[in-house]
Amino acid sequence: MPDDSQQAKPEKNEAQLLAELRDKIDNIDAQIGELISARAQCALDVATVKSSFSQxxxxxxxxxxxxxxxxxxAMERNQGPLKNEEMGRLFRELMSACLALENPIRVAYLGPEGTFTQAAALKHFGHSAVTESMSAIDAVFREVASGAVHYGVVPVENSTEGVVTHTLDNFIDSNAKICGEVVLRIHQHLLVSDVTKLENITRIYSHSQSLAQCRKWLDEHYPNAERIAVSSNSEAAKRIKGEWNSAAIAGEIAANVYGLTSHSKNIEDRPDNSTRFLIIGRDDVGASGDDKTSIVVSTKNEPGALHNLLEPFHTYNVDLTRVETRPSASGTWNYVFFIDMYGHVSNENIASALSQIRERVADLKILGSYPIGVL
Incomplete structure (x- = not known):
């Protein structure tokens, strides 16, 4: 007979194992809660210190x-199993909530409610920010310039349809500074309402860019439906609430806001479809260590003007990420150049290049140096 001490202990059953794991989770949650509260208190202490030394x-x-x-x-320290981006989003919301204890950031965006621009604003600032809908890109710039809001969010380019020229044109006369960027993966859905008769859809509403981004899908599935361009995807979502023969192309946020159903999801023609948005404010931004700088340049109307503009970037090894040309309002056949580059304006090579360029062009305006989008 084997000794009782050598007999194997009975294995734990599922209920016992789950109970132990849940107790462990509860203990971890308690620690997380205490640390979040401690972090929030530190954020309040930072605000108190700043307020006491500055007006x-x-x-x-x-x-x-x-x-x-x-x-x-936060992302560099991440050891899994959560993905780095998921960890970053958790910290994004934590910082947003802590900042809101002082005073929530007010952010103007191109509306109405439910647009991709609002989704970009929430992605960048977190859901504790107060987002305010504006009817036009111009209005976003005006709200920022007047101090009515802290920041604004405007679209600047789409990977499929190119630049948003209206945003670029506003920078020419505005004193707004670019403070950040956010890239949003764009998923387009065909939305229907509770009164829509799916077999009788004869018109599809959306913004012109969204219609263009879904052109092939529409040609295949709704070749005979009228495609009606409206001011925004949210406007499209609102319109179909009372029309039994219509559908809208918009994002998930619009479906949630207006109580619609996604009949077909991810109908964009290109799976990598994304839009870049700029954060605009009134203050310069310090170097983060991973930055971009944007400028607008008006060249002199003379032979070799473009070469004179670009040569210093090569000389000082400045990596350009985008060059866009727009007609100048100052005269026929004059142009302005919008240029993005890696690095901060305080970097020696960028400062040297811009100093040399300033001597060669009619006008140079630094739109801002800002952190490259993290999430």
């Missing part, structure tokens, strides 16, 4: 370069 506006409490650094570190 500046609330917008200075939000530091784009500081938040980018925090997000980068």
């Amino acid at each position: 500046e506006k609330m917008s200075t409490f939000y530091r784009p370069e500081r938040e980018a650094q925090v997000l980068h570190r």
Whole structure:
């Protein structure tokens, strides 16, 4: 007979194992809660210190370069199993909630409610930010310039349809500074309402860019439906609420806002379809260590003007990421160039290149140096 001490202990059953794991989760949750509260208190202490030494506006409490650094570190420390982007989003919302204890950031965006621009604003600032809908890109710039909001969010380019020229044109006369960027993966859905008769859809509403992004899908599935371009995808979503023979192309946020159903999902022609948005404010942004700089340049109307503009970038090894040309309002056949480059304006090579360029062009305006989008 074997000794009782050598007999194997009975294995734990499923209920016992799950109970132990849930107790472990509860203990971890308690620790997380305490640490979140401690972090929130530190954020309030930072606000108190800043307030006691400065009379500046609330917008200075939000530091784009500081938040980018925090997000980068959170993602670098991540050991899984969560993906880096998921970890970054958790910290994004935590910082948003902590900042809202002081005073929620107010952000103007190209509306109405439910647009991709609002989704970009929430992605960048977190859901504790207060988003305010504007009817036009011009209005977003005006709200920022007047101080009515802390920041604005405007679309600048789509990977399928190219630049948003209206945004670029607004920078020429505005004093707004670019404070950040956010890239949003664009998923387009065919939305229907509770009164839509699916077999009788004869018209499809959407913004002109969204219709273009889904052209092949529409040709295949609704070749005879009239495609009606409206001011925004949210406007399209609102229109179909009372029309039994219509559908809309818009994103998930519009479906949620207006109580619609996604009849067909991810109908964009290109799976990598994305839009880049710019964050605009009134203050310059310090270096984060992973930055871009944007400028607008008006060249002199003379032979070799483009070569004179681009040569210093090559000389000082500045990596350009985008060059766009727009007609100048100052005269026929005159042009302005919108240029994005890697690095901060405080970097020696960029400062040297811009100093040389300034001597060669009619006008040079630094739109801003800002952290490259983290999430």
